[in-house]
């Protein structure tokens with residue numbers, strides 16, 4: 001039963017129930033409309049209303065966090081006092097979580113059980129096995145959730161990436177093996193289900209960025225999602241190859257680099273310079289990576305656009321590269337930044353209009369969905385992680401891939417899987433609660 005993330009993009013929160021117990025998978029946030037209409041500077045951070053499960057927290061056996069993206073982990077520090085269940089996750093995600101918990105003073109109270117690829121752990125009546133997959137952050141995991149009445153395959157966020165830059169390459173073997181295990185239901189990411197073909201590899205984004213940056217002669221600023229550590233390492237390699245020094249600008253990037261260092265994802269010989277040194281370098285030796293690809297008003301890129309960043313001033317002939325897509329809803333704030341840069345003759349390269357691929361999505365397109373359905377051969381397809389049209393599109397791919405039964409539902413629906421599969425629409429009331437108002 002999804003409380004969040006099904007019928008919308010963001011704030012994923014899924015509950016699995018069996019024999020009077022519940023298992024929570026993910027606990028994320030989303031961003032709301034501006035508090036003041038037309039004012040895109042002040043957003044509210046929201047998450048799924050947990051009342052249904054908080055009201056019976058004694059039945060919650062555990063909380064699993066699949067990976068460290070905010071739409072999967074962002075609300076846990078806020079909601080945990082109402083849930084009070086042990087948290088199961090992998091080391092990188094655990095480090096991200098510990099830092100969030102430290103900010104709320106909860107870190108000592110929350111039991112975090114670290115698991116790894118291939119581990120099987122009994123959480124109450126649920127037997128969970130973590131399966132490595134590829135996405136756009138270190139340590140993405142799919143999982144099987146087994147009970148005596150059937151096994152669910154929960155993909156979480158994924159793509160098929162033969163060269164993800166960090167972690168193992170995509171390996172279909174584990175999923176092919178599921179094909180002979182009579183999987184009852186496959187609960188699957190729908191984000192890119194409207195897109196034909198196959199997502200591009202992280203390696204292609206690296207090559208595209210290298211082709212884009214190599215001929216540039218002025219300062220280069222690249223903005224991307226802080227949690228894409230593979231992308232950050234690719235940029236560090238490009239800096240070295242093109243005779244530039246790299247610095248990261250913005251707190252979430254500094255935090256992510258620090259987490260990557262302590263969890264072993266950041267090689268010791270990959271050096272960054274202090275941002276305050278950028279101003280002393282010849283412009284052709286500058287490569288800055290900045291937060292704020294969505295036009296966020298307090299992020300480094302915004303300060304660069306309005307020329308009030310403490311460490312760096314851009315001039316005509318410098319270039320800003322958006323190595324990220326614009327999330328629907330953020331178009332206006334991004335456009336405003338682009339205009340600001342262009343007024344000052346700073347070149348802007350957007351991933352949507354770039355000649356080289358400079359961003360790769362972390363979610364599966366139609367061909368990848370099809371391959372996964374054909375490997376796993378579940379009895380029932382349950383598309384989640386998307387708006388209604390993405391969910392419908394994912395269900396169509398399932399049907400074309402030979403999965404005859406699918407449930408296209410939304411938050412608050414109860415997907416009964418056994419003994420008699422049926423979708424009970426709006427079994428409970430769902431809603432959103434405020435995590436933070438800015």
Ligand SMILES: [Zn+2]
Nearest residue numbers: 067069135157
């Ligand atoms: Zn994700």
Ligand SMILES: [Zn+2]
Nearest residue numbers: 069071072157
């Ligand atoms: Zn996600």
